[in-house]
Amino acid sequence: MHKMALPDYRALGYKGLLVALDGAVVTIIINRAKQRNTFDNTIVNELIEVFELCDRDDRVRVVILTAEPTAPAYCSGADISGGWNLLWVPEAEKEGEHAHRDTGGQVSLAILNCRKLTIAAINGHAAGVGMTGMQLPFDFRFVWEGAKLTFPFVRRGIVPEAVSTYLLPRLIGHSRANSLLLTGATVSPTSPYIRDLYHQILPTREEVYPAAKAFADELAANTSQVAVAYAKGLLLHPGESAEENHLLDSRAMKLLGSSRDGAEGVLSFKERRLPKFPDTLGKNLSSWYPWWRSPNVKHCQSKL
Template identity: 45%
Template sequence: MSLPELHTLGLTEVAASVESGILIIALRSSRKMNSFTEKMGLDLTRVIQWGDANDQVRVLLLTADPKSPAFCAGADMEEVIKGSVLLGRKEDTEDEHRDPGGQVAMSIYNNRKITIVAVNGHASGSGFTSLQLPFDFRFIWAGAQITLPFLRLGILPESTSTYLLSRLVGQSRATSILLSNAKMQPSSPNLSILYHDILPNKEDVFPAALSFAKMISTNSAPVSVSYTKGLLHHPGQTIEENHLLDSRAMKRRGASKDGEEGLKAFMQRRSPNFPDTVSNETWYPWWKPRDVGHPKAKL
């Protein structure tokens, strides 16, 4: 099945381009400090899923327009008052509602490609939960202020953050972060473990993330990336079950064209050129994904 051209996706809240196998996505609603809107959520989900399905894309890199005063200031308050950005469709019941930030977070978390975020400004609410936690790698400006206002607003941390954060930093740190209502910086003892790199200058964050993206894109087999992420996110329930899963994965990968190319490149001391594609992979996913789409969409 052919994919639509990137420019036909109807993106308005984000800009997107592909450079050397890297899908660069930039939040560009600077007038509103890149506040998370319903349309931004739809744009992000659409372009992230496009990147997942495109074999030319090996890495997804999210950042914000460097001229913006914030990376993401959280949910757009005009839409919060209307109810759309937090509560979705008014006619939805509690069982039918799907958190917009969570939909974005899952599109990132379930993406088969490497995902990187370059946080080049302050982040509040969903600018932390939805737009940082689901990524494989996080780069951030040391001076960024991170604010989680959920409990003060009478709501709760969304975007699957209660699930993701405890897995990323541990239960104790996650509890301190989500329940303290404190403003934090990346160097905080509870937060610093979350970041791959903390950069002293705001303008250095994106270049550092892009350089890392180019390096990892060149040296990583896309199908092997998808297998590794799948095993991290969906391990066996016991060590024995996990052993069976990674044994099968190793057998498949070792016998693949990628496995042959990787060994040749190593012996010849050159960069590999992996031929296998994610779209042609037949074993992934080996688990049964749960359908979390809106129930009314299936009627």
Template identity: 50%
Template sequence: MPFTYDNYKDILVALDGPVAILTFNRPKYQNAWTEEMNKEVIHAFEQFDLDDRVRVVIVTGTGGAFCAGADLRKGDFSTDGRYQPITINDHRDGGGQASLVIQRCRKVVIAAINGPAVGVGITITLGMDIRIAYKDAKIGFVFVRRGIVPEATSTYLLPRLIGHSRTMTLFLTGKVYPAHSPLLSLLFSSLIDTPDQVLPAALELAKEIAGKTSAVSAAFAKALVWRPKASPEEQHLLDSKAMYATGNGADGKEGVKSFLEKRQPKFAGTVTKDLPDFYPWWDLVDVRSKI
């Protein structure tokens, strides 16, 4: 299946070996989020998931911003005049659909937050695996100040990432904080001194992951964290199945062999061919748009 990444309007996609770099590309508007960008992000991540050339995805922004949130020049958040007639039960939040596609992607995803990330500009990163940020980047969950609610599945993700107390402070004040704020300390794996060093730091990490880890193991690890069972005992049974599958797989054998031989591993497994039949073990929910 051929994969092409050159027909987008509001994003750019470039491949650097096994690393795909997706860049929000509306610098005139601080990369503000549009419906077109939403569709393009979904399309790109659906391809990343199936493209075995891609081991790691980096998401960043062009110019001095990561993403300043929804482009309010396009209108408010009402459905009047923007969609076909639709009921409350049929409506689907676009940012949530994009966030879920990112979460379902079986590749490692790194957010390289090089500047302001506000509204959907920060919630879209919560389903990514690793977040690296410029230390003074403005971060804001501003929804209550716009008369709406936190979206893009952020009410599910953020408490699990930083705890309920900090989440409630961020959500209920709607204030904008620098990335180095103590309230955000658990959200970022590292803070970078200058904006222009964020992408290089992310790229260095991405290449290390791509070169030294198993794609199959990484996909399993992500899913075990975000799709756990209801009790430690049930999780143990799931862990055991995953250990059986990976330990008896080619990558599991290569990982041990390369360690004993004191050399870099040569993992050949892919998520499209080498995940076992019991993956995914969770119920798949249809969240496609009703219009």
């Protein structure tokens, strides 16, 4: 990774997002309340950029995405005021139908590949990409008990997008994923169809972000940035069998166990105190990471 100036998150000058760094936690607020926090191309580009910045910035340990609790919705889906046509990009149109890249999926991949802990704090209603790209790629989801939640795709003549057919069954199993994705039903967070998706369900909209922030602050203070990156990598790319996973976690264990963070983990345990981990991804990540390869989805010719 090349040298770069540290971003001043407040000064990013985004139009669709408000962003701030507090301690080691970046909070991103969707800032389109007048448009019911719909998902548009401005938000797409800004979300991808800010998650890539957070991934690279060693000061950041946790990233939270949330909305104003007074907004009409956390995210009410794609802006389809002009039909689905708003989603097409002229350049890809020339290449052919295989060249289209779903913007929800681009955001999902940016979040999923962020090596820091990620939290969605869903303090309002959510639909469409507000359920998929804005929730499923995160490590944890906090939600308001009163939120109306819906994956309406089959009722809109389109498909569940933003990597949701891959992510949702992994998160909660195919039985519950079917009950959500193939019905387009509107459910509440306590529904047995969806409750396993949520780390915590809060009674009021106003409590969602503070609960997520307190959780984030505690994790930021007491977890190793490098250990988190390896754990996330192993969960996303565990190998194709138990044996392959054993080879992978053995190597990761050797690398981390021999590191300063590993030593601090033992020492703080013996001294019965909270740890203070010195290592960072920018300075202390082995060249072995990442151990997996991914198709280059940005190239128009990428096919399956």
